[in-house]
Amino acid sequence: MGETEGTPLMRQYRDIKQAYRDAILFFRVGDFYEMFQEDAVEASKLLSIALTSRDKSSDTPIPLCGVPYHAATSYIAKLLRAGRTVALCEQVEDPKLAKGLVRREVVRLYTPGTLIDSEFLPAAESNILVAVATRLRTGGPDNKGYAIGLATLEVSTGDFWLSEFHGPRAETALLDELARLEPKELLFAEGPPSDEHQWMNGLTGLRCCAQPAAWFDLDAGRLRLQEHLRVHSLDAFGCHNLTLGIQAGAAVLRYVRETQPTASLDHIRQVRVRHQHDAMHLDSVTIRNLELVRSTSRTDESSGQSSTTLLGVLDRTVTAMGSRLLREWLLRPLIACAPIEARLTAVAELHRHLDTRVRLRSALRPVQDISRLCSRMSLGVANPRDVLALKLSLSSLPAIHAELSELKAPLLIDLTASWDNATDLYELIEQAIVPEAPVSVRDGGILKDGYHPDVDELRKASREGKGWIASLETKERARTGIESLKVRYNQVFGYYLEITKANLGKVPPDYIRKQTLVNAERFMTAELKELEERVTGADTKLTALEQQLFEQLRTELAAQTARLQEIGQRLAILDVLAALAETAAQHRYVRPSVDTGPVLHIVQGRHPVVERLTLSDGFVPNDTHLDLQTSRLHIITGPNMAGKSTYLRQVALITLMAQMGSFVPATEARIGLVDRIFTRVGASDNLAAGQSTFMVEMTESAHILNCATARSLILLDEVGRGTSTYDGLSIAWAIAEFIQAPSRLGARTLFATHYHEMTQLEGLREGITNYSVAVQERNGHVLFLRKIIPGGADRSYGIHVAQLAGLPEVVIHRAKAVLAQLESTTSSQAPIRETQQALQFDSTLPAPHPMLEEVRQMDLFSMTPLDALNRLAALQQRLLQEE
CATH class of the missing domain: 3.30.420.110 (MutS, connector domain)
Structure with missing residues (x-):
């Protein structure tokens, strides 16, 4: 062991580090947090600070780096972002009073899930x-x-x-x-x-x-x-x-x-x-596919914007508490009519009363994060600025209550019942803390004059003492005749008289030499020493007393935590309701009707996110009518890029918005309660789990068929596209029949597909209706009208989309020729038609193939959905081989 490693300081460091081996230890030494050994090597790289060593002359110097204690917050934040934890080791006794080595202890361990400091926490997100x-x-x-x-x-x-x-x-x-x-x-x-x-x-x-x-x-x-x-x-x-x-x-x-x-x-x-x-159970796939809180666009994610998410569109809250609560409501929509109606009625009243809404939001705007502020009080880490932020928040309460007093919505009445303006807490802070209080209690100057007599007395002594020291300079200049004599101060030597070398001959004999500089000498006198002790003693006592009194005030406020948490919760709800009303007014949303009926009816519905984007032709609204009894599954066909996916998502988002208590982008909406929303859209793989795109698709489909109920809303987009045409069609067909059958699932479903053969299900199965995206062809050009109309499509216009994407013209011409040849080959259609009939497993139809009896004897619905699909796919392969 080197000499340095054996010092008392390093032994103390190693003992503390032993208990925090997985953290980077910020070890307080004077005005710095120092890091040693492997912590120093790692931290110097992560923080981009110089790596040096302790006792460079030793054969085994110890790696060392450090950061100023007053700037530690930014460095800790950087380490946390790098996925590291930080143990903060403080000096827990006054170095001036310590007998030997200063005692040190770890007072905070910063981990990603336990952060309480506002510098580390995003205001609009919870830290769970x-x-x-x-x-x-x-x-x-x-x-x-x-x-x-x-x-x-x-x-x-x-x-x-x-x-x-x-x-x-x-x-x-x-x-x-x-x-x-x-x-x-x-x-x-x-x-x-x-x-x-x-x-x-x-x-x-x-x-x-x-x-x-x-x-x-x-x-x-x-x-x-x-x-x-x-x-x-x-x-x-x-x-x-x-x-x-x-x-x-x-x-x-x-x-x-x-x-x-x-x-x-x-x-x-x-x-x-x-x-x-x-609440409505939203699975991870649905949250991602509907882009509720995170965008799937890498560009949007990297820019830190949320404008392409539903939360980004709806979040017009003016407080951090409200923003977090809105996210909670969005991800946990309600599934009972009474609380939904209570929210909608409150939003409706705030929507109608524009002046009240504007004044209410203005009164809410100064409100700080009361929920986190009172927690910081209770945890004993709140600083004077936190206390002032709480006072500012409490000052808004009377104005907020005044705006609510005339409103009649039951939820708003409940929020104003037993309203607490917390006037006593406001007055307590107002009487104690100066408006320009520093961040740190160590800096002093926290308490107002007149708050405490001892503070006033010490403050007076400090001010008078400094005045005496200032007058001493004038007095000594006159006594010595040295016009350049100055009284100065630094933290190492305290107060001193500084005289240039040219005037040393005039120095009186009672001056005591303190320090020699290149061009000057520094001296002390008995009178200056006495004044210094009086001033610095008063400052030290004043700072300690202010800190003690501030901690007492913080403890008094911490005792009111439950009361402050209740105030914060009410303000958050008010903020969300007012924000939803503001969004509804700005974007022309309407109040939906929510009931327990079987109908999901939307007139002129719009996608709340897409309609906010800059679209050359504007957004085209669409109607939707799903009925558990007569039209529960819609087969939607049409070309790529025509708006099918947007349509599917907008129906889900309108339903979700209604059940969270928000107005919706439509001219009319009646929502029969939905217990869950399921989505199977897009194509992706899961390489980490060894799953191909098709396997992911089938896994998600199986999850839907196993977990959905008749009250669920299901969105399926291009199921079966990840495998061969006949396999994919067979699977998509079987899934559609399973969903539409009331004895199996019977859920309201939007099923977008390029398998135009599936449009035949409308005439074969009750409850299935065909819709398509309108397309207009003119002079060889195709125009996507983005309008959902009754009836099925017979073309996908894939070559047209490929042309828009920029494929070479020679490829486009060849594709058209191949397509024409395939469409003219009628024999290739026979196996598909026969397979469609076989998959109906309906004994009343004439048998188009000898193998139909085998299909009839299969009890497919006693199997898991995925097993049934596999059996049907195997049968499909046999049919094709025989053909």
Whole structure:
């Protein structure tokens, strides 16, 4: 061991680092956070700072780098973005009072899921930490199923939720929930790899951390939660039947306590249980395909814009709390008429009263992030500027209440019931904190004159002392005759008299030499020393007293956390309702009618995102009428680039918007409640999972057929295109029949396809209707009218689209010739027609082929959908071979 490694400081460093081996340790030394050894090597690269060494003369110098303590925040943020955690080690005693080595402790561990500092948190997004507890269960038809518990904690606001998922689809439900939450960090119990953790293989970009299995113990965990929440039973929070959810909840709470050892967690006042049937279940595929919160466009993602997402169009909130709540409403639409109507009625009233809406939004605009501010109070990290931000927010409450007093919507009345203007808290801050308070309590100058007599006295002594020192300079110039004599100050030497070398002969004998410079000498006198002690003593005492009184004020505000959280929640709801009304007014949205009926009826519907884009011909609206009884499945045909996918998505988005409580882009909309929305659109592979484009397509299709109900809305776009024509047609045909059959599924469905043969289903199956995209041909040119009209299309105009894409003319001419030849070969159509009839499995039709009896005897619907499709595809191949 080198000499440097054996110093007391380095021994202290190694002892602390041992407990935080996976983090970069910011080790406070004076005015710097220093990093040593492997931390220094890594941090110097990630932070682009110089790498040096400690004791360069040693045979084994220790790598060293450092950052100023007052600028540490930006460096920590950079390390977090690089996926690292940071342990902040502070000097926990005054170096002037320390006997020997200054005592140091880690006071914060910065991890992606436990951030509370506004500098690290995006205002409009939640910063979620989750824990997952799993248990492999036996039983059921496949003798295998999972039980999974999920705990969700937003440390910066105190929102704490528990959930459980059971059965063979528990993994899928968990992954869908994680897609909605977009957590920053996930905890699970450490142990040998097992089938219970296979679901983690699909997670990308998420920090997954194994924690001690003991943290997930049920009995100990229940006691830990009860102790923290100060209750004798968790039943009061609706946790009656939870086990794994409690285990996950205890683990996530323990993790926060371990990573924030000096922080109080009193802002986590309650735990709520989230059930799967509380809201519409949107799976990860649907969230992605509908571009609800993230754009699938790489260009849009890299620019950080959200204008091409539904959230980007709807988000006209004026507070950070409102923006986060709007995202929550968007990803969890309601599935009960009463709360939907309550939201719509509130939006309608704010929509009608323009002046009130404008004044309300103006009053909300100064409101800061109360949810996070009160959490920072409770955690003991709020600074004077945070307290002033809270005061500014509270100052808006009377004006907000005044605007709501005349409104009659029941939800708005509920929000104003027992309204709290928090005048006492506003006055408390107003009397204490100066309007221009610094960020750090160490800087002093926080409290107003007159707030505390001791502060006033020390402040007076400091001011008078500095005045005395200033007058001393004049006095000494007159006494010595040295006109250039100056009284100066620095942190190392304190106050001193500086005299140039040319005037040293005039220095009085009572001057005490303090420091020699190249061109001057610095001196001290007994009088200056006495004044210095008086001034610096007053400043030190004043700073310490202000810090103490500020912490007392912060503690008083922290005691009001529950009250402030309630205020923040009400303001967030008001902000979202007013924003939805504002969006409706600006974009000509109408109030939808939502009921439990079988009809989904939209007149002149528009895609809320696409219509905001710059379109040369403007946006073409379309009607939709889906009825569970008469027209539940629409076969939509037409050329590429004609707007089929846009149409499908706009129906889903209008339905989702209505059930979240928003007005919709249409002239009329009646929405029969939808329990889930499923989408199978686009073509993509999953190379990480070894799945081809077609396999992904079939997996997603199987998921829909296995999970949808008659109340679901299904969007299918080009199913079966990833394989051969006959295979694809067979699969698409069978899926359509499975969905339309009331005895099997009978869900409202939009099925876009290029298999024009499927239009024959309209005359063969009840509940199926053909629609197509209108196309106009003129002088050899094709014009896509983007209008959905009754009837099927008989052409795809693919060659025309290829021409628009810029394929060479020689290729286009050859393609037209080949197409003409294929269309003239009538014999090639026979197998397809025969197969279509065979796939009807209807015994009342004449048998077009001897193999039909085999089809009739197949009980396809007793199989899983994917097995049935495989059987039909095999039969299709045999038919083709015989032909």
